[in-house]
Amino acid sequence: MIIYGTALLAVCHLLGIFIGDLLGQALGVKTNVGGVGIxxxxxxxxxxxxxxxxxxxxxxxxxxxxxxxxxxxxxxxxAAQQDMVAALRGGPVAVLSAIAAVAVCAVVIAVINRSERPADAPVSAPMLHDNPLLTEAE
Incomplete structure (x- = not known):
C-alpha cells in the first residue's frame, strides 16, 4: 500500500512538470514555471x-x-541554491532584497509565535499503530 503513495507522488510530479511547462510557454519563457510547486x-x-x-x-x-x-x-x-546563484549574479539590489525578505519573515514568525496562547491541557501525540508492547508506564 505504501507504493500507492509513491505512485500518487509520481503522477502529481509528472502533471506538475507538464503544467509548469505549459505555463512557461504561455508566459513566453522557455522554462518550467513552478512545476514542482504545482x-x-x-x-x-x-x-x-x-x-x-x-x-x-x-x-x-x-x-x-x-x-x-x-x-x-x-x-x-x-530552489534556494538556484535563487542564491541568481541573486549573486544580479547585483547588490537582489542580495539586499533577499536579506530584507528573510528579515521580514523572521519578524512575522516572531509576532505569530508571541501572539499564540498556550494550550490549557497538553494533547497527546497520535499513534500510527496500536502496539501492545508500547503501553503507558504504570
Whole structure:
C-alpha cells in the first residue's frame, strides 16, 4: 500500500512538470514555471480529496506523508541554491532584497509565535499503530 503513495507522488510530479511547462510557454519563457510547486499542491489536494471521500487507506497515507516530507526539503534546497546563484549574479539590489525578505519573515514568525496562547491541557501525540508492547508506564 505504501507504493500507492509513491505512485500518487509520481503522477502529481509528472502533471506538475507538464503544467509548469505549459505555463512557461504561455508566459513566453522557455522554462518550467513552478512545476514542482504545482506538483506539491496537486499532491496535497489529491490527498485531501481522497481522505474526504474515504479512498485513502492508512498505509497509502503513510506513503504519501513520507514522500511529501522528503520531497519538500529537497525542493526547497534546490530552489534556494538556484535563487542564491541568481541573486549573486544580479547585483547588490537582489542580495539586499533577499536579506530584507528573510528579515521580514523572521519578524512575522516572531509576532505569530508571541501572539499564540498556550494550550490549557497538553494533547497527546497520535499513534500510527496500536502496539501492545508500547503501553503507558504504570
Amino acid at each position: 506538483a506539491m499542491l496537486l499532491l496535497i489536494f489529491a490527498r485531501l480529496y481522497m481522505q474526504k471521500n474515504h479512498k485513502l487507506p492508512k498505509l497509502t497515507e503513510l506513503g504519501v506523508e513520507y514522500w511529501g516530507a522528503l520531497y519538500i526539503p529537497v525542493v526547497v534546497a534546490m
